[in-house]
Amino acid sequence: MVFGSRLSSAAAALTLVGQASQALGSIQYPVAAVTADNYGTLNFTEIFASGPDMSNAAWERGSFHGLTTFARAAPLRCFGADADTPYDVAVVGAPFDTATSYRPGARFGPNGIRQGSRRLGVERINVPAKIRISDHLDVVDCGDVPMVMTDNKVALRQLELANAALLSHTSLRSYSGRSIAKDGKFHPRVLTLGGDHTITLPLLRGVAGVYGPVSVIHFDSHLDTWKPKQTTGGPWLPDEEIPVTHGSYFWYAYKEGLLAPNNANIHVGIRGAINSWQDYDDDYEFGWIISHAEDVEDVGWKGVVKKIRDTVGDNPVYITLDIDVLDPGMAPATGTPEIGGITTREIKKILQGLAGLKIVGADIVEVAPDEITQIAAANIGWEILALMAKTPLAE
Ligand SMILES: [Mn+2]
Numbered sequence: 001m002v003f004g005s006r007l008s009s010a011a012a013a014l015t016l017v018g019q020a021s022q023a024l025g026s027i028q029y030p031v032a033a034v035t036a037d038n039y040g041t042l043n044f045t046e047i048f049a050s051g052p053d054m055s056n057a058a059w060e061r062g063s064f065h066g067l068t069t070f071a072r073a074a075p076l077r078c079f080g081a082d083a084d085t086p087y088d089v090a091v092v093g094a095p096f097d098t099a100t101s102y103r104p105g106a107r108f109g110p111n112g113i114r115q116g117s118r119r120l121g122v123e124r125i126n127v128p129a130k131i132r133i134s135d136h137l138d139v140v141d142c143g144d145v146p147m148v149m150t151d152n153k154v155a156l157r158q159l160e161l162a163n164a165a166l167l168s169h170t171s172l173r174s175y176s177g178r179s180i181a182k183d184g185k186f187h188p189r190v191l192t193l194g195g196d197h198t199i200t201l202p203l204l205r206g207v208a209g210v211y212g213p214v215s216v217i218h219f220d221s222h223l224d225t226w227k228p229k230q231t232t233g234g235p236w237l238p239d240e241e242i243p244v245t246h247g248s249y250f251w252y253a254y255k256e257g258l259l260a261p262n263n264a265n266i267h268v269g270i271r272g273a274i275n276s277w278q279d280y281d282d283d284y285e286f287g288w289i290i291s292h293a294e295d296v297e298d299v300g301w302k303g304v305v306k307k308i309r310d311t312v313g314d315n316p317v318y319i320t321l322d323i324d325v326l327d328p329g330m331a332p333a334t335g336t337p338e339i340g341g342i343t344t345r346e347i348k349k350i351l352q353g354l355a356g357l358k359i360v361g362a363d364i365v366e367v368a369p370d371e372i373t374q375i376a377a378a379n380i381g382w383e384i385l386a387l388m389a390k391t392p393l394a395e
Contacts, residue, residue, distance in 0.1 A: 063118050069141035070113065070193065071120040071133075071382055078142035078166060086172040087188055088137040089388060091381075093144035094159050094195035097368070099152050099245045100335045105368025109377075110144050110193040112369025117378035122385065129352050129386045136389035138172045152198070152243060160202035166190050167206050167361075177394030180316055180358060181210050189388055191381060194365030196335060197224060197246035200320045201253055207318050207361045208258040214360060215260040215312035218250075219347070220322035221293065221338040222272040225250040225283045246335065246366070254286040261287065266311040268304060268350070269293045269325035269342050293325075296346050305353030312357060316393075319354075319362040319384060323377050333373035335366045344376050351383040355390045362388075 069075050070091040076082045078090055093110025100106065122133040133139060145162040147155035167187055174186040181187055187210055192203055197220075207214050218224065228242035228251065244252055250259075259265050263284065271293040274280070283290065289311045295304050324334045327341030342350075362384045367377045 068111070068114045068118065070191075071117045071122050071139070071378070071385070073122050073139040073141040076140035076142055078140065079162065083165075085140075086138075086169065087140040088171045088173050089139040089189045089191060089385065090142050090166045091139065091191045091193065092142040092162070092166065093193045094147060094199045094363075095144050096147045096149075096152075096155050096159070096195045096199055097335075098149050098155070098196075099198040099243070100196040100366075101245060101247055102336045103368060104196075104335070105333070106194055106196045106335060106366055107149070108369050109195055109365070109367035109374075112367055112374040113193045113364065113377045113381060114141070115378075116369070116371070116374030116376070117381065120378060120382045126382065126386045128348070129355075129383070129390075131386050131389055133382075133385045133389045136173075137385070139385060142166065147195075156198065156202050156244070159199055160205055163190060163192070163203055163206040164209065167210050175392040175394040177392070180360075180393050180395060182212055183210075186393060189359070189393075190361050191384060191388075192361075192363040193377075193381070194363055194367065197320070197322055197365045198244055198249050199365060200363055201244055201249040203320075203361065203363055204253050204258040204318060205256070207316070208256075211316040211360050213258060213260045214318045215315035216250075216253075216265045217308055217312060217317060217319045217354070218265070218267045218288075218322075219269050219320070219325040219342075220267060221269055221324045221341060222247065222322070222336065223250075223267060223270060223274075223279060223283050223288075223290075224248070224322075225254070225286050225288060226279065227251055227282060250288075251286060259287045260312075260315050263287055263289055264312055264315055265289070266291060266308055268308065271340050272336075272338050293340055293342060296342055296350075301346055301349040301353065304350055308350075308354065309357070314358070316360045317354075317357045318360060319387075321362070321364050321380060321384075322366045323364065323373060323380075324366055326376055331367075331373040331376045333368050333370035335368060344379065347380060348383055351380070351387060354387055357387070357391060358393055359384070359388050359391045360393065 095107040097104040097106040122139045125132050171186045171188040226248045228239045266289045268291045323331045328337040
């Protein structure tokens with residue numbers, strides 16, 4: 001009997017589909033009017049000339065259709081035909097995960113984060129931050145940097161060159177006052193979507209090249225200042241020749257002089273296990289202050305914000321955020337998850353508390369995406385763009 005009733009409802013459904021097809025068949029479509037622009041985006045302007053706004057601009061910004069760029073930013077061929085088009089912020093993907101120590105998958109991070117950003121928009125209002133990013137910044141999405149998976153040195157060099165190319169431009173907008181860049185020009189900012197955390201090393205080389213050593217605000221459950229590890233047995237390599245990983249890139253950054261001196265760099269959300277207290281001594285020696293995840297409980301987000309601001313002062317600031325700073329209940333899809341993390345509501349409050357700092361660049365890393373994690377990462381990216389919008393890069 002059950003089988004029989006299924007058959008009859010299937011037959012009814014077929015009839016409805018048939019009627020719908022007939023109805024659609026009576027509509028006259030001026031198909032010849034559909035054109036594609038340089039991005040391959042369909043242009044319905046002529047069809048809907050007197051109807052709803054279906055121009056390219058609206059088409060690209062749909063929340064579930066059109067091109068998937070970060071927060072509906074305009075797509076730009078930043079390394080090709082549009083290389084001379086000015087912008088204020090370039091969002092770019094770094095699909096790289098071959099220097100991770102545990103779970104890979106962050107090569108899928110950039111497009112996962114873009115997917116997670118579809119209900120956001122650079123033209124939408126961030127209510128608690130009281131800002132519309134597009135009122136202050138022209139944000140573009142450059143797509144992803146090609147990074148080979150067969151040789152990490154080559155891959156990281158590819159990213160370094162691409163990042164330097166973006167940073168070398170003059171930004172669309174300028175600010176009153178003197179630029180904080182070494183060459184006195186106003187440069188665009190780059191928000192990089194990772195990728196495992198190793199990518200931060202070539203990205204720091206880029207901003208340090210433009211601004212000099214930067215104060216880093218590092219959101220993570222791990223220190224990432226580990227000295228390069230020798231393999232057992234000889235012959236020993238010089239430290240500089242040991243391949244960089246997602247846990248040692250800050251050691252290289254310190255050795256290369258990319259970090260602001262006098263312990264003006266801060267880790268936030270730290271809680272990972274260590275092998276020896278020597279790791280903490282080394283970390284301090286390499287220029288860092290630590291705020292543990294428990295601080296959010298002990299001194300509240302305001303206390304954490306105060307500690308961050310006291311540490312970085314008026315320096316140029318680079319933000320790097322490992323999604324594992326969040327609790328795995330809110331961001332499970334990451335390389336090295338640690339329980340007892342910060343909540344999405346807390347990270348928003350902390351980031352909003354950094355308004356006015358001179359944010360010269362940022363990255364979000366270690367997203368080996370699932371839907372929950374990519375939505376969290378996307379919202380964090382949107383908050384960082386709002387911060388940039390509140391941050392003139394002038395003295
Ligand atoms: Mn990390």
